[in-house]
Amino acid sequence: MNKNISSIAFKDNNLIIKNSSNSIKIEKSINFDKDNELHIDVSPADQTQRIVLDVDTHDDETFNLKIFLKINENAKLEFLDESTYKGNSNFKLITKLEKNACLESYKLNKFNKNKINNFYHDCSLLESSSFKDYIFSNGSKENLNRTTINLNDINSSYLGSGVAISDSTNSNNVVEIRHNAKSSTSDCFFKTVARGNSTISFDGTIFVDNHCSKTISNQVSKGLLIGKESKINLVPKLEIYNDDVQCSHGAASGQPDAKTLFYLTSRGISKTEAEDLYIKGFLSEFFDTIDNAQMMTKAKEYISLNN
Amino acid sequence: MIEIKNLNVSVEENKILNNLSLTVKTGEVHAIMGPNGSGKSTIAHTLAGNPNYIVESGSVNFNNKNLLEMEPTERSLEGLFLAFQYPIEIPGVSNASYLRQILNSHRKHQGLEPIDAAEFLKLLKEKSALLKMPMEMHSRFVNSGFSGGEKKKNEVLQMDLLNPKLIIMDETDSGLDVDALKLTADVVNQMRSEKRSLIIVTHYLRLLEYIKPDYVHIFQNGQIIESGDHTLASRIDKEGYE
Numbered sequence: 001m002n003k004n005i006s007s008i009a010f011k012d013n014n015l016i017i018k019n020s021s022n023s024i025k026i027e028k029s030i031n032f033d034k035d036n037e038l039h040i041d042v043s044p045a046d047q048t049q050r051i052v053l054d055v056d057t058h059d060d061e062t063f064n065l066k067i068f069l070k071i072n073e074n075a076k077l078e079f080l081d082e083s084t085y086k087g088n089s090n091f092k093l094i095t096k097l098e099k100n101a102c103l104e105s106y107k108l109n110k111f112n113k114n115k116i117n118n119f120y121h122d123c124s125l126l127e128s129s130s131f132k133d134y135i136f137s138n139g140s141k142e143n144l145n146r147t148t149i150n151l152n153d154i155n156s157s158y159l160g161s162g163v164a165i166s167d168s169t170n171s172n173n174v175v176e177i178r179h180n181a182k183s184s185t186s187d188c189f190f191k192t193v194a195r196g197n198s199t200i201s202f203d204g205t206i207f208v209d210n211h212c213s214k215t216i217s218n219q220v221s222k223g224l225l226i227g228k229e230s231k232i233n234l235v236p237k238l239e240i241y242n243d244d245v246q247c248s249h250g251a252a253s254g255q256p257d258a259k260t261l262f263y264l265t266s267r268g269i270s271k272t273e274a275e276d277l278y279i280k281g282f283l284s285e286f287f288d289t290i291d292n293a294q295m296m297t298k299a300k301e302y303i304s305l306n307n
Numbered sequence: 308m309i310e311i312k313n314l315n316v317s318v319e320e321n322k323i324l325n326n327l328s329l330t331v332k333t334g335e336v337h338a339i340m341g342p343n344g345s346g347k348s349t350i351a352h353t354l355a356g357n358p359n360y361i362v363e364s365g366s367v368n369f370n371n372k373n374l375l376e377m378e379p380t381e382r383s384l385e386g387l388f389l390a391f392q393y394p395i396e397i398p399g400v401s402n403a404s405y406l407r408q409i410l411n412s413h414r415k416h417q418g419l420e421p422i423d424a425a426e427f428l429k430l431l432k433e434k435s436a437l438l439k440m441p442m443e444m445h446s447r448f449v450n451s452g453f454s455g456g457e458k459k460k461n462e463v464l465q466m467d468l469l470n471p472k473l474i475i476m477d478e479t480d481s482g483l484d485v486d487a488l489k490l491t492a493d494v495v496n497q498m499r500s501e502k503r504s505l506i507i508v509t510h511y512l513r514l515l516e517y518i519k520p521d522y523v524h525i526f527q528n529g530q531i532i533e534s535g536d537h538t539l540a541s542r543i544d545k546e547g548y549e
Contacts, residue, residue, distance in 0.1 A: 258358070263395035266355050267409040267465065268383035268416070277400055277408070281448070284399025 039068045048076040048102075055083035059112060062088040069093065071101040071129075078292075079103065084110040085117050085140070093121045097129035099153075104132045106295055108302045111140035113169060118144040125149070125156035125184075134290060135173075136302055137164040143171040151177070151184035158186040161289045163303070165279075168196030168227075176205040183214040190221040191286050192253075193279050194230035201233040206240070206247060213244035223253030224282050226275055308333045308473055308504040309354070309374070314365030316346075316353050316529075323349040325529040327365070331473070334501040338515055338540060339508045341526030342548045347508045348392060349529070351477040354506075355389035356382050370472065384416040386472030390462040390479045392508075397449035402461065405449045406431065410468050434467050437494050455482030463491050467498065474498070475506045480514035492517030512544035 042049060057063040063085065071077050075098075081091075097103055103123075111117050117140040123131055137143050143166075149158045164171040177186045192200040202221045223232035234251035256278045264274035283303060290296040309331045316324035323346045331337050341347050353360045354367065356379035367374040374382060397405065411421040422430070435442060438460045450458050459479050466474055476495075480488055495518050499505065507520060515523070515537060523539040524531045525548065533539065 257395075260395050260397060262355075262357050262359075262379060263391065264397075265379040266357075266383055266389055268380055268412040268469065269409055270380050270412075271378075273408070273412070277397065277405070281397050281399030284448075 036064060037066045037068075040070070042069070042071045042075045042077045042101075044072065044074040044076075048078055048104075050078040050080060053079070053081040053083055055081075055085070057083070057085050057087050057089060059086040059115070062090070064090045066092045067094070069095040069103075071095065071097050071103055073098040074100045076102040077104070078295075079105040080295075081105075081107045081109060085115065086112045088115045089117045091117075091119045093119075093123075095121070095123045095131075097123070097125045097131060097156075099127045099129060101126075101129040103130070104134075104292065104295075106134045106298070108136050108298060109138075111138065111143065113139055113167075114141050116140065116142040119146070121145075121147045123147070123149050123158075125151050125153065125158065127153040128155040129153070130157045131159070133158065133160045133162075134295070134299065135160075135162040136299065137162070137166075137171050137173065138302075139165075139167070139169065140171075141169050143169065144174075145172070146174045147176070149175070149177045149186065151179050151181060151186065153181045154183045156181065156184045158184075158188075159289070160186070160188040160190075161286055162190040162202075163192070163283060163286050164190070164200050164202070165193045165303075166195065166198035166200050166230075169198055171198070171200045172203075173201065174203045177207065177217065177219075179206070179208040179212045179215045179217060182212050184212065185216040186218070188217075188219040188221075189286065189289055190219075191283055192221070192223040192232055192234075193226060193282065194223065194232050195226040197227055197229040199231045199233075201235070202251075203233075203235045203237070204249070205237040206249065208240040208242055208245055208247065210241040212242050215242065215245040215247065217245070217247045219249040221251045222282075223251075224279065225253060225255050226279070308335070308370060310366075310368040311350075311354075312366045312368075314350075314353070314367065315363040316349055316365075317361050317363055318349065318359060322363070323360075323529050324353065327530060329524065329531065331504045331506060333472075333504055335522065336499065336505040336507065336518065336520045338520035338523045338537075339506060339526055340510065340523060340540060340543055345526040346529035347526050348477050350526075351389055351392075351475045351506070351508050354382075354475060355379060355387065380412075383469075383471075384413060388466050388469055388471035388474050390459075390466055390474070390476045392478040392481065394450045394453075394458040394462050396451045396453075398451050400449050401446055402449050403431065403445035406445065406465065406468060409465065413469055430468070434464055437467070437497075438464055438490050440464060456484060456487045459483050460487060460491065463494050467494055470498075472502070473504050473506070475508070477508045478510065479507075480509055480511060488514060489517060512540050515540045 135145055137145055164173055190202050194200045204219050206217045208215045219236055221234045223234055232253045236249040236251045261274050287296055311329045314324050314327040339347050362375055407427050440460055459482055519537050523535055525533040
């Protein structure tokens with residue numbers, strides 16, 4: 001079981017930090033009238049530690065947040081962002097994983113359909129560190145998720161899984177994975193569901209530098225077009241400068257299978273319910289990538305809550 | 308129950324049903340037999356509202372309502388059930404949650420509260436036992452990885468759960484072994500009542516030996532070319548359609 005070591009909550013213009021252990025050190029926090037900036041240092045502990053970010057922002061202001069997260073050698077951290085962004089937001093996360101450090105990150109946010117929300121994540125990984133990254137994007141008018149991963153040392157690994165669901169909104173998702181050291185691995189799996197007149201894009205780049213032999217990298221992106229006027233742009237890119245690698249990418253998008261929708265509606269459920277079931281099936285592969293049972297349940301609740 | 312008059316149906320601009328007329332009264336069991344491509348499945352899918360089947364002309368009255376004006380969802384909620392010849396696989400959706408959802412849709416339409424998890428489990432166990440379906444099957448995805456026979460049993464299970472007024476079985480017997488066929492027929496015979504009608508589409512006599520129809524119709528070129536009682540099926544089995 002994971003231990004909930006710390007929670008950080010911005011509520012009613014107050015910053016609340018609760019530590020039940022000294023193992024997570026918060027170095028700096030800045031007042032709300034400026035950009036919120038936190039420096040968090042995670043040291044090893046007996047169990048996986050967890051930071052829960054629970055921001056509840058106002059709809060009439062732009063919320064800016066920057067977190068510097070350093071996960072020290074052999075430390076393990078779960079980072080869970082369950083914030084409700086009622087207004088515009090810019091969240092920058094800069095993480096550094098030291099040797100043998102592990103990070104699991106889950107973004108399960110609630111957005112306002114009329115606002116613009118941006119999330120930037122720059123992550124660098126050192127020897128044998130690993131990062132599992134699960135991103136859900138659902139609901140804001142304009143949503144940008146930009147993730148840059150730098151695998152800077154031998155045996156570092158990244159697993160990125162994302163779901164973007166838009167209902168007459170726009171979502172831009174950019175993932176750049178840079179293999180800067182040999183024997184690093186990455187897997188990127190992204191699913192998109194576009195409803196109404198949504199536009200969703202996924203731009204995935206795998207970069208392997210010329211000295212980075214034994215790199216293993218896979219990328220799959222899939223899109224489901226529910227709305228007749230919806231658009232999905234899947235752009236997989238490979239930039240590989242070494243021959244001794246195993247890299248693959250694939251992208252596919254399409255509409256729900258008409259036979260399946262007929263089968264479901266012929267059982268007495270509405271077309272919308274049938275589409276929801278279809279989406280549930282489509283996303284099930286994504287849930288299979290989450291091996292943390294508690295987080296899988298949260299993710300499933302999040303998806304069903306919003307559909 | 309259902310009155311089909313002068314129905315003309317095409318699929319991808321190919322005319323399949325030609326001026327078909329058929330009346331099935333409440334409580335009656337009708338069997339439709341015919342060679343491949345004669346239009347048997349077309350009538351089944353047309354009645355269920357498959358949008359690929361285009362009704363060019365004709366009318367279908369279902370319990371004093373114009374069936375052709377209804378969406379597939381509404382047809383089902385009004386009591387029409389089609390057991391598919393090729394049931395669809397839905398990966399990622401567990402059979403149990405799917406079955407509960409379709410049952411609750413019908414309950415909602417009938418003004419009933421949704422069935423709770425415990426009550427549903429009890430009902431599912433009871434209905435599955437009749438078909439000798441292991442409960443483990445319901446934690447698997449809908450029809451995914453099911454054998455041909457298991458898929459057909461799952462169709463009959465849904466039929467039993469939804470308690471429809473008109474059942475259309477589209478070659479449910481294909482893919483079933485002798486024991487499964489008997490089990491399926493037993494469930495259907497239990498469901499047979501004065502308030503329910505059945506249309507059984509089949510190639511073979513064997514299902515009709517267990518579920519004795521009141522009428523047998525022979526289809527050819529999208530028309531009924533001969534009708535009779537259950538002895539007609541035996542004759543076709545011996546002599547063929549030629």
